[in-house]
Amino acid sequence: MTVLTEPHTMPPSNDRRGVDVALTNVRLVLDDQIIEAGTIVIRDGVIEAVGRTATAPPDAIDGRGMLCIAGLVDTHSDGFEKELRPRPNVVLPADFALRSFESRVRAAGVTTVFHGVGFENGSKYDRSVEQAHLLCDTITTRRADADARVDHQILYRLDVRDTDGLVALETRLNQRHGDLLINEIPLVSAEDHTPGVGQYTDRSYYERYIAGTKGLDPDEAKQYIDQIVADRDDKLDNVDRALSWLANRAHGGTIRLIGHDPTSAAEIDAAVERSVSIAEFPTTVEAARRAHERGLRTVSGAPNVVRGGSHSGNVSAAELVSLGLCDGLSSDYMPTTLLGAVGTLVHDGVCDLATGVALVTSGPADTVGLADRGRLNVGQRGDIVLVDFDGRLPTVHLVIAAHDHVAPMPIGASK
Structure with missing residues (x-):
């Protein structure tokens, strides 16, 4: 995967283990730009990689072009x-x-x-x-x-x-x-x-x-x-x-x-x-x-x-x-x-x-x-939200917090 920033390894922590999840085909809202067709990877509750990608991780959730913002x-x-x-x-x-x-x-x-x-x-x-x-x-x-x-x-x-x-x-x-x-x-x-x-x-x-x-x-x-x-x-x-x-x-x-x-x-x-x-x-x-x-x-x-x-x-x-x-x-x-x-x-x-x-x-x-927290940057807490807007009206589709126990199901998937 090609990313804008290098993967980041966090030091050992006494905190409880965080969520592992990847999302692709999302519009990443960064401080100074919006990245179309982006991918974000969270490992152990921490953002490991974020940016554009040609090949998403096999376990990535398809974000269907929605906005991905920090929690x-x-x-x-x-x-x-x-x-x-x-x-x-x-x-x-x-x-x-x-x-x-x-x-x-x-x-x-x-x-x-x-x-x-x-x-x-x-x-x-x-x-x-x-x-x-x-x-x-x-x-x-x-x-x-x-x-x-x-x-x-x-x-x-x-x-x-x-x-x-x-x-x-x-x-x-x-x-x-x-x-x-x-x-x-x-x-x-x-x-x-x-x-x-x-x-x-x-x-x-x-x-x-x-x-x-x-x-x-x-x-x-x-x-x-x-x-x-x-x-x-x-x-x-x-x-x-x-x-x-x-x-x-x-x-x-x-x-x-x-x-x-x-x-x-x-x-x-x-x-x-x-x-x-x-x-x-x-x-x-x-x-x-x-x-x-x-x-x-x-x-x-x-x-x-x-x-x-x-x-x-x-x-x-x-x-x-x-x-x-x-x-x-x-x-x-x-x-x-x-x-x-x-x-x-x-x-x-x-x-x-x-x-x-x-x-x-x-x-x-x-x-x-x-x-x-507060930014989609490598090393930040893996708190993220998928949202879209109908004019001025927001709809929240998915919320992931750093210490969630279970990664979410892909959108529209059945158990």
Whole structure:
């Protein structure tokens, strides 16, 4: 087989053995090009060869001309929390909810997912510090299972006004609780969801949201949010303590710190002083541009792209992509929007296919420091997806993760 890159032999690993599989007749989406009629070979869960071929390996699966991309890396998913509570007053067992959501993630082409776990005691999102510990324990346990279908990681989300949340997160990170962390560096997001701050700078959007979800009239919704603001203003003293603690950890390199929903250049400058390295969901072009100027990675929401704009009146993610101010997309609350966003961006002429794919593969991997995945390069993890697009609409045909036990059957084959 003639390939663009030489076969690569990985050093011995203590990790469980990975999948052996080859695919041919696929369109390989690389960083800077698309290779037609390509072949990719994965041995022991690692990409061994990739490129054009005249003769495919005899065991190769015919990809029928579909796109072959690296497995998606989702750096912010709240889906586990939502899976846990599918209806009001219904709470599923955490281990069942995680495996259920794992199937949704995998079907969307995601092979690495960072589950957002909120460290706070608050009724708005049905979060508590007890639940936060439970979710972290469940994620860690599942990640260690040999049959886990994706690589489960944790995004620690701290409400900076919540004293209980700060104590709980401090305890968890100090004691480690056996959490399995990327490069041993936890990913932590500093967040303030007070109406009038960050995402809901224009609180009228939140008032309409509350009116719709709670069946309130406009005046009742306004009074409801006034009370939320008053309650949270009583917790302002905790903000400085939380931000100082996070900054000290980030300065020391013991956490990778995210600034959530930055709104301005001034906020970005303050974030840099706290050793923030990622600007997540910037709400304005000004904030995103300043983040790039200051060397921060930027993450926007894939649902924003699919919907055609922000549901809370903030900047369009597609606009940030067009301006070169977005390094990656995350699913936020819906895994299927990642490939949906790629299809939308390419269909609308915002970017080319390779750029769109990078926003959900190599871009997010680089943002959180995962150098071993996100690209179809020799030596990378063998996480790959076969997908095609009908206009802007994606269909996932096959997902292979590095540590799958069994190679997939050829498409259309019978047992």
